[in-house]
Amino acid sequence: MEYALSVSNVKKIYGTGVEALKGVSLEIRSGDFFALLGPNGAGKSTLIGIVSGLVNKSEGNVKIFGIDIDKNFPLARTQIGLVPQEFNFSIFETPLQILRWQAGYYGISGKSSSKRSEELLEKLDLWDKRNEQSRTLSGGMKRRLLIARSLIHQPKLLILDEPTAGVDIEIRRSMWEFLKDINSSGTTIILTTHYLEEAENLCKNIAIISKGIVVENTSIKELLSRTQRETLILDVLAYKSLPPSSSDGFQFKSLDSNTIEVVFDNRNDLGKLFAELGRYNITVKSLRNKTNRLEELFVDLVAKGNGR
Numbered sequence: 001m002e003y004a005l006s007v008s009n010v011k012k013i014y015g016t017g018v019e020a021l022k023g024v025s026l027e028i029r030s031g032d033f034f035a036l037l038g039p040n041g042a043g044k045s046t047l048i049g050i051v052s053g054l055v056n057k058s059e060g061n062v063k064i065f066g067i068d069i070d071k072n073f074p075l076a077r078t079q080i081g082l083v084p085q086e087f088n089f090s091i092f093e094t095p096l097q098i099l100r101w102q103a104g105y106y107g108i109s110g111k112s113s114s115k116r117s118e119e120l121l122e123k124l125d126l127w128d129k130r131n132e133q134s135r136t137l138s139g140g141m142k143r144r145l146l147i148a149r150s151l152i153h154q155p156k157l158l159i160l161d162e163p164t165a166g167v168d169i170e171i172r173r174s175m176w177e178f179l180k181d182i183n184s185s186g187t188t189i190i191l192t193t194h195y196l197e198e199a200e201n202l203c204k205n206i207a208i209i210s211k212g213i214v215v216e217n218t219s220i221k222e223l224l225s226r227t228q229r230e231t232l233i234l235d236v237l238a239y240k241s242l243p244p245s246s247s248d249g250f251q252f253k254s255l256d257s258n259t260i261e262v263v264f265d266n267r268n269d270l271g272k273l274f275a276e277l278g279r280y281n282i283t284v285k286s287l288r289n290k291t292n293r294l295e296e297l298f299v300d301l302v303a304k305g306n307g308r
Helices: 044-052 073-077 095-105 110-123 139-151 169-184 196-202 220-224 270-279 293-305
Strands: 003-013 019-029 033-037 059-064 080-083 157-161 188-192 205-210 213-219 229-236 251-256 259-265 284-289
Touching: 003 044, 003 188, 019 044, 019 059, 019 188, 019 205, 019 213, 033 044, 033 169, 033 196, 044 059, 044 080, 044 157, 044 188, 080 139, 095 110, 095 139, 110 139, 139 157, 139 169, 169 188, 169 196, 188 196, 196 220, 205 220, 213 220
Parallel strands: 033 188, 033 205, 080 157, 157 188
Antiparallel strands: 003 019, 003 059, 205 213, 229 259, 229 284, 251 259
16 A cells, blocks of 8 residues: 555654654555644644655654655655645745746746646636736635645645635635545645634544644544534524423524524434424524534544643
């Protein structure tokens, strides 16, 4: 089995004595869409920095598609595209110039560079802005430009560090579709995000880091299967009375004359819920989850990792 990234017992101790990573080990399969989550200061950015060559590790081994970064980092680096949190391009250059400069860094010829730049700018809806100074771009456009730049050399592994931070929901959703497309085409993606809905919608597997150690490493599907209780918010037509609490395993709470909260075991049949509401002449207009399921698990796992 080919691994896009293999991290074995990686540690990082800064000169101040801070131990950012305490022996992290991970294996990410080729073609995966992988979520790397953790609270601020957990060690995510340090690990990404080590993999991408921006931070020197203290101990351990890292291989990218089987290439040991200690033995041949220049070759390993060509396999990676990195989308950082911060905008780190010249705001006085145009998107086209930024992509061509990046292509030149990887030795891509002028003709190939132009073709690849055009493809990416069109796919990311930036073609109309190709000759505008980047300082004039919106925040969402700048995020998309970072993604385009990271893909100019067609890397096999794309690392996204908070790629949709500060981006409105419409642009975020369009970026999700683009990332799904390139992942389905074979590009391995590692995503760090504070939007847990994003991880749940995009990723197949997940690792959670807390205080420099991996506290969970599994599939999204397996992790979500651990949730037993779920809370729904129901928008309903005005009603006179609620079913009794715990009726058929459902607990009902009135929030106002048009809103009901229901807590239940998620293995229960929702048909029973609607049947019970029907007996009390309650008509449901819409429903939504009160909280993201992954968010609840994340908080619990981080708390355990912190020894609380």
